[in-house]
Amino acid sequence: MAIQVSTEILEGSVLALLTTQDYYGYAITREIKKSFPISESTMYPILRRLKKEEWLSTYDEAYEGRNRRYYQITDLGREHLEQIKVNWQELKAATDAILEGKNEE
Template sequence: MAIQVSTEILEGSVLALLTKEDYYGYAITREIKKVFPISESTMYPILRRLKKEDWLSTYDEAYEGRNRRYYKITDQGLERLEEIRSNWQELKAATDAILEGKNEE
């Protein structure tokens, strides 16, 4: 994909993914990479920001002798996801109108 993905779309993608189940950081990156070209070095700052805003919470679970940090969407995160979805629909409609030539008077 040659188009740069906005931070808000990446945040929304992470929040949407976490509505299905909790994931640890690398698994989130792996799932998002199926759709967008993103590196772990990009994903972890996004996860930290989402946690700082209280849109995610974390907990640790032991795995093969070490801890994995899992991310869980919060109620505030669900509200933020709905806001992002609404913003996306508005942007998509406006972009479609321009690209399809429907914005002409």
């Protein structure tokens, strides 16, 4: 994919992923990488920002002698995801109109 993915699209993708189940950080990165070319160094700042905004919460669980930090979407996160979806539809419609030559007044 040659087009750079915006932070808001990545945030929305993470929030959408977490509507189905809780994931630990590396698993989130692995799942998002199936659709977008991102790295762990890209994903962890996004997770921190989502948590800071209270769109995600975290909890730790032991796994093979270590703790894994799991992320789960909050009610505020679900609200934010719905706004991202609205914004995405508006951007998509505007972009499609321009690219398809239908941007006439």
